[in-house]
Amino acid sequence: MAALDRIDTFIVDVPTIRPHVLAMATMRAQSMVIVRLTDGDGVEGIGEGTTIGGLSYGEESPESIKSAIDTYIAPILQVCDLSRVRATMARIGRSVRGNHFAKCAVETALLDMAGKRLGVPVSELIGGGRVRSSLPVAWTLASGNTARDIEEGEAMLEQRRHRIFKLKIGKREVADDVAHVGAICKALAGRASVRVDVNQNWSEAQAVRGMAMLHDVGVELVEQPVARDALDAMARLSGTQAVPLMADEALNGPRSAFRIASAAAGGVFAVKIAQSGGLHPASEVAAIATAAGIGLYGGTMLEGGVGTVASAHLFASFPELAWGTELFGPLLLTEEILATPLRYADFELAVPDAPGLGVTLDEEKIARFRRDSAAPVIHAVA
Ligand SMILES: O=C(O)C[C@H]1C=CC(=O)O1
Numbered sequence: 001m002a003a004l005d006r007i008d009t010f011i012v013d014v015p016t017i018r019p020h021v022l023a024m025a026t027m028r029a030q031s032m033v034i035v036r037l038t039d040g041d042g043v044e045g046i047g048e049g050t051t052i053g054g055l056s057y058g059e060e061s062p063e064s065i066k067s068a069i070d071t072y073i074a075p076i077l078q079v080c081d082l083s084r085v086r087a088t089m090a091r092i093g094r095s096v097r098g099n100h101f102a103k104c105a106v107e108t109a110l111l112d113m114a115g116k117r118l119g120v121p122v123s124e125l126i127g128g129g130r131v132r133s134s135l136p137v138a139w140t141l142a143s144g145n146t147a148r149d150i151e152e153g154e155a156m157l158e159q160r161r162h163r164i165f166k167l168k169i170g171k172r173e174v175a176d177d178v179a180h181v182g183a184i185c186k187a188l189a190g191r192a193s194v195r196v197d198v199n200q201n202w203s204e205a206q207a208v209r210g211m212a213m214l215h216d217v218g219v220e221l222v223e224q225p226v227a228r229d230a231l232d233a234m235a236r237l238s239g240t241q242a243v244p245l246m247a248d249e250a251l252n253g254p255r256s257a258f259r260i261a262s263a264a265a266g267g268v269f270a271v272k273i274a275q276s277g278g279l280h281p282a283s284e285v286a287a288i289a290t291a292a293g294i295g296l297y298g299g300t301m302l303e304g305g306v307g308t309v310a311s312a313h314l315f316a317s318f319p320e321l322a323w324g325t326e327l328f329g330p331l332l333l334t335e336e337i338l339a340t341p342l343r344y345a346d347f348e349l350a351v352p353d354a355p356g357l358g359v360t361l362d363e364e365k366i367a368r369f370r371r372d373s374a375a376p377v378i379h380a381v382a
């Protein structure tokens with residue numbers, strides 16, 4: 001029996017290296033909720049629950065994630081055997097509806113503890129175990145300026161850090177966005193894969209026009225062009241457009257994955273641990289996709305090092321990962337909150353093989369950036 005001894009939940013606000021322009025918000029900082037659990041034997045586990053742009057991306061905010069953990073999940077953890085991760089999460093699921101990001105943070109911390117107790121990396125505890133030790137990583141070009149994006153893409157290729165680029169569109173007129181994307185495709189042609197993310201900002205009519213034009217300029221994948229609940233439109237677009245449609249915001253765990261797969265509403269799934277409600281439900285999302293012949297992409301909520309490495313452990317268990325991952329979150333931040341930064345080299349992220357998540361927090365940085373110290377709070381603005 002591993003009993004909870006201590007729980008510490010806190011928000012860390014870290015500036016981004018440049019404004020990150022998305023359809024729904026411009027990020028100038030990322031707010032990460034970190035949960036740290038310690039059991040009676042002194043085994044510690046860390047987890048992260050992070051969203052994008054406050055409440056502009058989804059239904060959970062950094063503040064609601066922290067409050068769900070402290071007010072409703074912590075009392076349940078007090079009566080659970082923390083070494084039994086799935087049983088503990090099932091117990092939480094009976095008392096806490098939704099709140100997937102909060103649940104993901106807690107499940108991650110439990111898996112970190114379980115891995116340390118058993119002496120194995122988290123990737124051996126989920127989805128049947130690890131099948132790869134490094135993952136291809138995309139970078140998002142989202143400075144808001146075409147020339148700067150091309151310069152950034154060139155630098156990433158030169159450093160051999162990324163050769164898959166995701167462009168954030170949907171904020172401007174369709175034709176203006178296509179011109180921006182087309183210029184980047186032309187500049188990087190033959191050297192990189194270019195994809196776009198519309199973050200739900202198109203109507204079906206705009207998507208019909210936009211996806212055809214994007215295919216013509218060389219885009220390989222269009223992510224969540226229409227609203228997350230517009231499954232009929234997603235199915236029509238998937239069935240008629242040459243460029244594959246990737247579901248992102250529409251995916252909120254295994255049931256939504258099954259609905260999207262059944263409706264043939266996407267040819268690719270962006271699997272995200274937070275949106276799915278944790279690593280285990282995300283593994284089920286991946287299994288449904290694979291069974292349905294849907295391609296896999298390892299998605300991110302632009303988490304810091306903890307959420308990123310947790311995602312990496314899960315994605316390392318995917319036998320099929322046709323579209324790679326976008327686990328670049330820590331690289332978008334001015335400061336690394338891990339004691340030893342994650343290793344990015346030769347266009348891939350190395351998956352740690354030490355027990356648990358295989359990472360530790362940089363305590364000095366945490367003390368400096370935690371919101372409940374004197375650190376300033378910079379909110380994302382539209
Ligand atoms: O996919 C999203 O919508 C969120 C995120 C992932 C990469 C990025 O730049 O933003």
Ligand SMILES: [Mn+2]
Pocket residue numbers: 197199223224248249270
């Ligand atoms: Mn997306």
